[in-house]
Ligand SMILES: Cc1ncc(COP(=O)(O)O)c(C=O)c1O
């Protein structure tokens with residue numbers, strides 16, 4: 001499989017190349033040149049497969065020519081071996097026709113582990129084959145960082161530098177990152193928002209001398225490999241509920257648009273997905289766009305669901321590229337305009353095709369708390385402040401006869417204060433993290449300034465070499 005850039009100015013590359021490159025040289029995001037197609041018979045054949053096997057089958061076409069099927073299966077088996085649930089991504093029914101798919105059974109208690117546990121192994125495999133090293137720079141609003149650190153710590157060929165917005169994650173989230181003291185891991189607390197962190201990462205990639213000097217790579221969902229590894233759980237849920245002989249809808253709490261984009265890709269590959277419902281918090285740019293074609297960025301407001309405190313959703317560019325019929329020139333011009341003005345004028349016809357498939361619902365903090373309490377009282381299900389937003393979107397948009405699956409993206413123990421305020425319950429961390437608040441923390445505070453962040457990345461990586 002070859003990959004092309006959404007901005008059309010980068011050469012087509014293999015899967016291994018784009019895994020290591022992360023972001024295309026023209027500032028665009030990589031997309032597969034063609035979409036793999038699975039028939040109803042193909043889906044039926046996968047129905048009884050254990051998760052790791054199903055994941056390898058679904059991802060194989062995206063990695064064809066780079067990772068052979070036997071290796072991919074081995075890496076998948078390894079990646080999911082330490083999850084704390086035999087089903088890996090179990091489904092729980094909470095109401096008539098409404099299911100929750102729990103994606104938080106990995107080591108850092110968030111859906112990011114589903115992809116990141118595989119990515120760490122893919123990086124290792126490709127870098128060993130090529131005898132190379134890379135520096136991973138990542139931006140996190142709370143969960144990507146710890147999942148990346150957990151998946152990459154101690155790996156000789158990887159240095160990892162994670163930027164988080166100072167004071168804007170939960171204490172559990174921050175400590176999950178900053179208490180990992182392996183020499184190949186550095187944490188930077190940026191004086192800004194997640195969007196600032198994400199901009200800094202993209203700016204480091206755009207600084208070609210720095211990019212080449214550090215051999216930069218990415219673990220955010222700007223890296224296609226992240227999206228590829230998030231597709232299988234949609235397949236797993238849909239097949240468990242009767243696909244391909246029945247349609248399924250999904251509801252996804254959304255920030256950077258990577259998770260719901262993976263659901264859209266599953267549909268593009270032939271999975272019968274009826275409706276995609278996006279949940280936002282007060283940072284509701286996606287909901288405003290989906291409902292009224294208003295894509296205007298506003299200042300980021302801290303919320304009870306900090307991982308979704310995002311205004312610039314990187315993966316929207318991939319959706320736009322597709323709905324523009326892969327017209328990379330128009331895509332580049334809309335993205336550049338958005339960056340310059342903070343507003344995107346998506347053509348009405350494009351918006352209305354997107355609107356035909358996606359719907360959005362936004363919840364403020366008060367509504368989030370009320371929903372957590374109501375769902376807990378009615379269904380005895382404890383949903384974290386992100387998951388509950390997906391559940392609320394799923395409840396609003398479900399249709400009779402079509403199962404709605406809401407994605408549970410984080411374990412409630414990552415946000416104990418919000419959970420206690422809503423339900424009186426203070427969810428405990430699992431034994432592996434029980435001493436999290438006794439561990440030593442290490443991180444550096446840096447201003448939101450590119451050259452100072454680049455210096456900090458350099459020195460983090462140099463320390464690692466010592
Ligand atoms: C717990 C949680 N829920 C939802 C999201 C939003 O997912 P995405 O950025 O893929 O839209 C994130 C962050 O990515 C998250 O950490």
Ligand SMILES: N[C@@H](CCOP(=O)(O)O)C(=O)O
Pocket residue numbers: 139140141142143144145219220221222255256258307308314
């Ligand atoms: N919510 C995310 C933000 C980054 O998203 P990603 O999927 O692009 O890595 C986080 O928790 O860091």
